[in-house]
Amino acid sequence: MIIGFDADDTLWHNEDGFQASQREFEALLAEWGDADTIEDRLFEIEMRNMPRYGYGVKAHTLSMIETAIAVSDGQANAALIAGIIDMGHALLDRPVELLDGVVEVLDELANLTLMLITKGDLYHQLARIDASGLKERFWQTEVVAHKDVATYRRVLGLHGVEPERFVMVGNSLPSDVLPVMALGGRAVHVPYHVTWSHEQHTGDHDAPVIESLSDLPALLTDWSIR
Numbered sequence: 171m172i173i174g175f176d177a178d179d180t181l182w183h184n185e186d187g188f189q190a191s192q193r194e195f196e197a198l199l200a201e202w203g204d205a206d207t208i209e210d211r212l213f214e215i216e217m218r219n220m221p222r223y224g225y226g227v228k229a230h231t232l233s234m235i236e237t238a239i240a241v242s243d244g245q246a247n248a249a250l251i252a253g254i255i256d257m258g259h260a261l262l263d264r265p266v267e268l269l270d271g272v273v274e275v276l277d278e279l280a281n282l283t284l285m286l287i288t289k290g291d292l293y294h295q296l297a298r299i300d301a302s303g304l305k306e307r308f309w310q311t312e313v314v315a316h317k318d319v320a321t322y323r324r325v326l327g328l329h330g331v332e333p334e335r336f337v338m339v340g341n342s343l344p345s346d347v348l349p350v351m352a353l354g355g356r357a358v359h360v361p362y363h364v365t366w367s368h369e370q371h372t373g374d375h376d377a378p379v380i381e382s383l384s385d386l387p388a389l390l391t392d393w394s395i396r
């Protein structure tokens with residue numbers, strides 16, 4: 171069996187940084203709208219831009235700039251735009267902080283074949299994989315643009331992994347759980363304490379949900395995988 175791991179909000183913290191940055195962004199634009207208005211407008215612009223930019227901090231930064239121009243009706247000045255660019259740099263430069271228990275769990279599973287599959291900015295994610303100190307623990311690491319059924323089919327096919335022999339572990343139902351189950355693989359949902367609106371999903375699924383990655387080894391034992 172091959173065990174796949176998501177990275178953002180599964181192995182290391184990510185969304186909490188985006189949410190803190192969003193509060194800062196709302197404060198920066200407070201004279202042009204309340205926090206909910208700014209948040210809604212940013213989300214709408216990010217979703218509209220996603221086919222152009224994909225996921226990640228650089229896309230988010232460009233959408234913040236576009237939002238500032240839109241909500242201020244063109245009044246946002248260069249100093250304000252520079253402030254937004256600084257916020258993007260701060261997110262890119264944020265040190266990789268592993269979730270509690272990650273190293274211990276990977277130690278415990280060291281006799282299994284592990285993959286890391288993450289989406290987002292290629293350059294930023296490669297840098298985070300290096301900075302995490304975890305790279306050597308994975309048989310393969312893949313940075314992909316989307317995590318949909320076609321992507322999992324391609325990536326698993328590339329490495330000769332049958333979906334029936336694959337378990338994906340991650341915090342996102344639409345990105346980590348549902349597409350892998352649709353392919354005939356197994357998945358484990360490990361929710362993070364905050365979820366980006368775009369990754370929220372309320373549909374039915376029968377994947378097991380564990381509270382923390384530390385519960386994964388016991389689950390894999392129950393499944394006779396280890």
Ligand SMILES: [Mg+2]
Pocket residue numbers: 176177178179180340341342
């Ligand atoms: Mg994730």
